[in-house]
Amino acid sequence: MDIKEIQNLIKFVAKSGASEVKLEMDDIKITIKTGSESDTTIVHQVPATHIPQAAPIAAQPVAAEATPNKASEPAATEDSKYITIKSPIIGTFYRKPSPDKPLFVEVGQTIAEGDVLCIIEAMKLFNEIESEVSGKIVKILVDDSSPVEFDQPLFLVDPS
Known part of the structure; x- marks a missing residue:
């Protein structure tokens, strides 16, 4: 799955009105969450060897998920x-x-x-x-x- 296909999937999910979509294939896991605050996309590439899992790759700019901690x-x-x-x-x-x-x-x-x-x-x-x-x-x-x-x-x- 290339970046164009991921971007098209994001657009489709945003238009459909779904709040969350998860897609898992052999070498890729995609979670797309939409909401009133921001659209979030997380793509995880599953490594072929025993190298630790890569950082999430964002297909679009992703809003930082900072929640203030009063404690x-x-x-x-x-x-x-x-x-x-x-x-x-x-x-x-x-x-x-x-x-x-x-x-x-x-x-x-x-x-x-x-x-x-x-x-x-x-x-x-x-x-x-x-x-x-x-x-x-x-x-x-x-x-x-x-x-x-x-x-x-x-x-x-x-x-x-």
Whole structure:
């Protein structure tokens, strides 16, 4: 299925008035959700080998699914003494270099500037994310194999 077919499918679903359509074939899974706020399309390419699953590919611009979390607001003041390491790119977050290798970092581990913290896969390229600060990992904010957005917080580091 190529991008033109996916775009035509999106247009067809939008015109039909359906709120959600899921299509699964041998090498592709497509979920199209339509609603009053925005149209969302998620396309997952299933890998042929044992490489971790690729980041979702959007056939159209997809609105960020950010939901404000009221419970985290009081915690923000106590987290203000920490440095937040954010994602420099969109992709899939991995905590280890491969499934059989150990994690790059753990909570409580001391890191130095230049240490590899994680990998973010974008379009089948695995990008090592290095620390720009020295300190101690206080919190890991993203689950392994989760999609991340540009500028999304990944780690909290105590620089003291």
